[in-house]
Amino acid sequence: MPIDHATDQSLDAREDAAYKLDRKDISAILYAVDIEDKTKLSELMDPLHAADIADLLEQINAFDRSRLIRLYDREFDGEILSELDDSIREEVISVLTPQVLAEAVRDLDSDDVVDLVEDLEQPQQDAILDALGDTDRAAVEQALSYPEFSAGRLMQREVVMAPEHWNVGEAIDYLRGADESDLPDQFYHVVVVNPRLHPIGNVTLGKLMRSKRDVKLVDIAEDVFRVIPVDQDEGDVAYAFNQYHLISAPVVDSEGRLIGIITIDDAMAVLDEEHEEDIMRLAGVGEGSLSDRVIDTTKRRMPWLAVNLATSIAASMVIAQFEMALTQIVALAVLMPIVASMGGNAGTQSLTVAVRAIATKDLTGANVWRVIRREVLVGLVNGILFAVVMGIVGVIWFGSPALGYVIAAAMVVNMVVAGFAGTVIPVMLERFGIDPALASGAFVTTVTDIVGFFAFLGLAALVLL
Numbered sequence: 001m002p003i004d005h006a007t008d009q010s011l012d013a014r015e016d017a018a019y020k021l022d023r024k025d026i027s028a029i030l031y032a033v034d035i036e037d038k039t040k041l042s043e044l045m046d047p048l049h050a051a052d053i054a055d056l057l058e059q060i061n062a063f064d065r066s067r068l069i070r071l072y073d074r075e076f077d078g079e080i081l082s083e084l085d086d087s088i089r090e091e092v093i094s095v096l097t098p099q100v101l102a103e104a105v106r107d108l109d110s111d112d113v114v115d116l117v118e119d120l121e122q123p124q125q126d127a128i129l130d131a132l133g134d135t136d137r138a139a140v141e142q143a144l145s146y147p148e149f150s151a152g153r154l155m156q157r158e159v160v161m162a163p164e165h166w167n168v169g170e171a172i173d174y175l176r177g178a179d180e181s182d183l184p185d186q187f188y189h190v191v192v193v194n195p196r197l198h199p200i201g202n203v204t205l206g207k208l209m210r211s212k213r214d215v216k217l218v219d220i221a222e223d224v225f226r227v228i229p230v231d232q233d234e235g236d237v238a239y240a241f242n243q244y245h246l247i248s249a250p251v252v253d254s255e256g257r258l259i260g261i262i263t264i265d266d267a268m269a270v271l272d273e274e275h276e277e278d279i280m281r282l283a284g285v286g287e288g289s290l291s292d293r294v295i296d297t298t299k300r301r302m303p304w305l306a307v308n309l310a311t312s313i314a315a316s317m318v319i320a321q322f323e324m325a326l327t328q329i330v331a332l333a334v335l336m337p338i339v340a341s342m343g344g345n346a347g348t349q350s351l352t353v354a355v356r357a358i359a360t361k362d363l364t365g366a367n368v369w370r371v372i373r374r375e376v377l378v379g380l381v382n383g384i385l386f387a388v389v390m391g392i393v394g395v396i397w398f399g400s401p402a403l404g405y406v407i408a409a410a411m412v413v414n415m416v417v418a419g420f421a422g423t424v425i426p427v428m429l430e431r432f433g434i435d436p437a438l439a440s441g442a443f444v445t446t447v448t449d450i451v452g453f454f455a456f457l458g459l460a461a462l463v464l465l
Contacts, residue, residue, distance in 0.1 A: 026056070033068050041071055054083035057092060069095045078104035082112045086119050093124050102131030109184060110136065111156035111266060114143045118153060151237050152230040154270065155251040155260030158184040161191045162217055164200060169213030171203070188247045188263065192217050197257040199250040201225055227252050228262060234270045239361055241267035274359060311446035315340075318450050322457035325464070331398045332460050335390075335407050339456045342386060343414035343448035350375045350422025351444050355437050358430050372423045379419025383412035406463055410456035414448060421447040 025044065032041040045053060057065050057080070069076070069092060076096060081104060084092060093101060105113055105128055113132070117125045117140065129137050139157040146152025160183060162171045171190055175183070189202040201221030211220050224244055228237055228251045240246065241264055251260040319326070319336075326332050354371070357363035363371055387408035394404035425443050426436030 029056070029068075030060075030064065033064065033071055036071060038071050041068075045072060050077055050079035051083045053077075053080050054085075058085050058088055062091065065092070066095050073097060073100045076100050076104050078106070078108045078112070081105070081116055082108065089116070090120050090124055093120065093127065098127060098131070101127060105131050106133075107185075109156045109158060110139045110143065111154060111262075113140050114153055118144060118148070147231060149234045150230065151228045151232045151234060151251050151262060152260075154234050154237060154266050155228075155230070155262045156184065156266075157260050158187075159191060159250070159258060159261045160184065160187050160189070161193050161197075161199075161258060162203075164192050164194050164218055166192075166217050167213065168208060168211045168215045168217065168220070171208060171217060172213070186263070187261075189222075189261075190217065191250050191258060191261065192221055193258055199227055199252065199258045202248070202250075204247075227256075230254070230259060235274055237262060238267045238270040238274065242271060242360075307442045308445075311442055311449070314446060315449035315453060318453045319457065322453075322461055325457055325461045329403075329460065329464055331394075331400070331403055332457060335394065335403075336453065336456055338390065339407065339410050339414055340449045340452040342411060343418045343452045344445055346379055346382065346415050347418035347422040347444040347448045348441070350379070350419050351426060351440050354423045354426045355440060358426060358436055363427070368423075368427055372420065372427075375419035375423045376416055377419075379415040379417075380412065383415030386415070387411040400464075402463055403460075406459045407456060409459055410452065413455040414452040417451045418444075418448045 029041065029044050032038075032044060048056075057068070060068070065088070073096060081089060081092065096104065105116065108116075113128065113136070117128050120128070129140065132140065143152055143155070143157070160175070162174065166174075175190075187205075189204055190208060191199050192201040192203060193199050201218060202225055203217050203221055207220045207222075208217075224246070226240055226244055226246060226249050228240070228249050230251050230253050237249075241249070241262075246264065246267070248261055248263045250258050251262055253259050322332075353375075354363060357371070390411055391404035391408035394407050395401050421444050425447070426440040429436045429439050429443075
């Protein structure tokens with residue numbers, strides 16, 4: 001495909017626009033946008049999955065994104081909006097015309113529409129709600145009335161249910177005779193309900209299709225059956241799906257009546273988001289994406305950098321107390337960072353294990369002291385091993401057995417404290433309602449730095465001076 005020099009330069013700047021797609025395909029897509037060839041753009045974009053198109057939109061700049069959307073508008077699929085990162089979804093919606101937006105969201109399940117609108121500003125929310133039919137709009141507005149991050153926000157209203165007295169044949173006949181609009185696009189279970197609409201069991205489609213027609217639905221219901229309260233936290237919902245290997249689960253209101261269903265894809269999306277948040281928060285960067293503006297990213301990171309500065313000053317104040325020892329024995333300044341660094345790494349290891357265990361509910365009041373004891377013993381064993389190594393290094397490097405003993409002892413002390421602090425601090429923060437993934441890192445690092453400096457320099461001042 002011929003590309004002029006100016007376009008070639010533009011492509012060089014955008015060559016990594018969508019890493020999941022072939023570079024030649026991306027070049028062709030961007031070139032079609034440059035020459036405003038709508039037919040060619042549709043030809044290139046139509047075979048792509050909605051997730052790949054979302055990746056493309058997220059990774060190109062705002063100017064190219066706007067041009068691509070305007071040129072591709074009539075072909076825009078609502079699934080693309082579902083796959084988009086929150087940071088640019090509002091921007092994309094603002095570019096779409098009302099007619100295209102209405103067509104895009106019309107075929108989405110209610111849970112996907114809720115996910116779209118809950119984080120948008122009011123004008124964009126109104127634009128999407130206005131595009132829906134009366135029934136769908138009422139369902140979405142009711143879902144938005146539930147607490148944020150609850151099962152009510154996560155569930156979809158489209159449920160396949162059957163009364164408890166039905167047999168397999170009646171259920172199959174119902175499914176075959178139902179209007180397409182009355183059934184979800186994808187479903188895994190038929191929910192069996194009693195006359196009060198209380199769910200009493202799930203029947204998988206596999207069992208339904210291989211059972212004889214006269215078999216009662218209640219006789220082939222799954223052994224594992226969980227009901228989700230509508231106000232349950234979505235993190236607990238995701239935990240239940242992961243813990244009990246659920247595929248879907250009915251959602252009930254305060255009176256136990258069936259009002260929706262949550263499927264495994266939505267539950268696992270929550271689990272992935274929580275894992276990602278934990279990783280980001282452990283690094284002190286909070287939530288964000290590569291599409292965020294510089295000012296937004298700076299605001300998120302600045303507070304924790306300020307905390308880190310304050311804790312570093314506290315550690316430096318400990319060092320200042322041993323200024324005389326440092327001036328008399330230069331070797332202390334050389335070896336001092338090793339003790340603090342080893343303690344910091346050991347503390348981070350224990351911290352990561354503890355935060356992950358808290359998130360998965362594996363670390364509880366019943367086993368917390370056993371876990372703390374294990375981490376302390378691990379720190380002790382590793383501390384002794386590396387103390388021997390550093391003791392030998394200290395003797396060979398500086399020719400001072402006493403210095404070797406000092407750094408060895410300080411290493412053991414700091415590694416033990418690191419194992420203790422890396423487990424206890426996130427547990428204590430969680431007890432006080434503070435996110436351990438967000439706040440633990442700074443505190444653990446401070447403890448290991450202060451203890452490491454104090455143990456090493458304090459012992460040096462006692463033994464070597």
